[in-house]
Amino acid sequence: MTWSVSSCFITLVVLFLWRVDEITEACTCMTVHPQRAFCNADVVIRAQVVGVKAVSGNTNYDVKQIEMFKGPNQDIHVISTGGPCRAFLGINKEYLFTGAVLTRLPKFHCQHWLEMLTAS
Secondary structure, three states, X not given: OOHHHHHHHHHHHHHHHHHHHHHOOOOOOOOOOHHHHHHHOOEEEEEEEEEEEEEOOEEEXXXXXXXXXXXXXXXXXXXXXXXXXXXXXXXXXXXXXXXXXXXOOEEEEEEEEEEOOOOO
């Protein structure tokens, strides 16, 4: 191969690999044991999902906070989820949510949630 042909070939391979990296967006949230998620979280609440809305590519779940285990002294009414790690939560089910306080508001980005099992 001549220098110009091999140069073009290498450039195309690099551009292709760079583009594939953007296309293959995968979940970056690692599965964490519930105890570790609790200890590392700034906010831990037990809440029941009471409604759901799609907003700007995200899914906003309206929740009724049952108990705050860790976090700011405020009620949390919405859990937002989206992107490759989005959660699919059931209406009228209870969950334990963990998250972080990134600004003034709790953020449940890459949140860990655990469905609360109730005895029948």
